[in-house]
Amino acid sequence: xxxxxxxxxxxxxxxxxxxxxxxxxxxxxxxxxxxxxxxxxxxxxxxxxxxxxxxxxxxxxxxxxxxxxxxxxxxxxxxxxxxxxxxxxxxxxxxxxxxxxxxxxxxxxxxxxxxxxxxxxxxxxxxxxxxxxxxxxxxxxxxxxxxxxxxxxxxxxxxxxxxxxxxxxxxxxxxxxxxxxxxxxxxxxxxxxxxxxxxxxxxxxxxxxxxxxxxxxxxxxxxxxxxxxxxxxxxxxxxxxxxxxxxxxxxxxxxxxxxxxxxxxxxxxxxxxxxxxxxxxxxxxxxxxxxxxxxxxxxxxxxxxxxxxxxxxxxxxxxxxxxxxxxxxxxxxxxxxxxxxxxxxxxxxxxxxxxxxxxxxxxxxxxxxxxxxxxxxxxxxxxxxxxxxxxxxxxxxxxxxxxxxxxxxxxxxxxxxxxxxxxxxxxxxxxxxxxxxxxxxxxxxxxxxxxxxxxxx
Numbered sequence: 439x440x441x442x443x444x445x446x447x448x449x450x451x452x453x454x455x456x457x458x459x460x461x462x463x464x465x466x467x468x469x470x471x472x473x474x475x476x477x478x479x480x481x482x483x484x485x486x487x488x489x490x491x492x493x494x495x496x497x498x499x500x501x502x503x504x505x506x507x508x509x510x511x512x513x514x515x516x517x518x519x520x521x522x523x524x525x526x527x528x529x530x531x532x533x534x535x536x537x538x539x540x541x542x543x544x545x546x547x548x549x550x551x552x553x554x555x556x557x558x559x560x561x562x563x564x565x566x567x568x569x570x571x572x573x574x575x576x577x578x579x580x581x582x583x584x585x586x587x588x589x590x591x592x593x594x595x596x597x598x599x600x601x602x603x604x605x606x607x608x609x610x611x612x613x614x615x616x617x618x619x620x621x622x623x624x625x626x627x628x629x630x631x632x633x634x635x636x637x638x639x640x641x642x643x644x645x646x647x648x649x650x651x652x653x654x655x656x657x658x659x660x661x662x663x664x665x666x667x668x669x670x671x672x673x674x675x676x677x678x679x680x681x682x683x684x685x686x687x688x689x690x691x692x693x694x695x696x697x698x699x700x701x702x703x704x705x706x707x708x709x710x711x712x713x714x715x716x717x718x719x720x721x722x723x724x725x726x727x728x729x730x731x732x733x734x735x736x737x738x739x740x741x742x743x744x745x746x747x748x749x750x751x752x753x754x755x756x757x758x759x760x761x762x763x764x765x766x767x768x769x770x771x772x773x774x775x776x777x778x779x780x781x782x783x784x785x786x787x788x789x790x791x792x793x794x795x796x797x798x799x800x801x802x803x804x805x806x807x808x809x810x811x812x813x814x815x816x817x818x819x820x821x822x823x824x825x826x827x828x829x830x831x832x833x834x835x836x837x838x839x840x841x842x843x844x845x846x847x848x849x850x851x852x853x854x855x856x857x858x859x860x861x862x863x864x865x866x867x868x869x870x871x872x873x874x875x876x877x878x879x880x881x882x883x884x885x886x887x888x889x890x891x892x893x894x895x
Contacts, residue, residue: 459749461725469724470693471706506754512765544634546585601640625675630754641693661685662692686744755814758894772806799889825890830855
């Protein structure tokens, strides 16, 4: 479990500064980031390490969204192994990727136990995703993990995958059937026994930019860095060009996900920092990170340090006069997020009608906090509304710009034993204008409340 209280010197020791933005998700363990840009929003699909994982314990895939690169909204489980009726639903939900084509969204997922690679389809990037073929899209070898997809300029789609070999196959336009034979790439093969970091290991990510075809990948286990190669076509041959990021003994694995967004390029991956705040031994409990990535004039990529704690710069602002989901978080300590279903009644024989499903911030205890970045108070402030479901009650102190910054107001949650009933509380706040970061600091004696959303007036 992610423990509740973490001393500041512990954060600094682990390379997590007090203004940290990496890892970008702190409420769950996440890995294998697969970002997709769609209609001005980043949809970040991730695999999910369970809180009690020793090795790889992974049952489902999660979704986060952002429009500013720093505040990420948790949408919970977007798909799981249970969506594939022909596979083992208990463990093995490894690295996925989602891609849009003709208004539909295709999710490619490796299956546990060498059962191949499956595909799901949805009409929305939020799901629901369903299995359109009821069998593996590809079942080729024990290398069948880590799928990635490229749609070339001529409309031809390619599926790539593999550990420790790189394989690819053409996809038909329907994106759920293959066109031709599976081919093993030999241009960037790993040489047996070689320590060279440029050799392909796993986690391929293929994209095209300015006429160049790029292949990024986790290189030479373990630990793994992120190497990259450039090709003249979608099928190579691939020529190694350098390391996007060297390996680091603090992190066993890696898995790149690369996008362009609002004029900048970004590489996503993961480290183990959140888990290592409380555990000394190695567990597969990973946390997604992001860094800005820059190209040289000749198309090569500038090498990055290993997941700098500061993360990336904010590129947009957040509107506080619209309802903001509490699970929209830039950074937090001690908190979890979970999906809750609210019913009319609490009776196992007659729950009544479903009121709603909602994602909420949970596991809130004394001293926990969440931060949001770049809140634009252009109209000033008079009051704040918060939606909470109280267990033992407590307070929410709202600070500007830092944990010890100006207190704008204090929300008092006085009700108790109402953890299944959400109520809106309105509290006066000091007037503030301009763009500020906000810190919601929670205080009380026991499990305080569930936090659904907030809104300034």
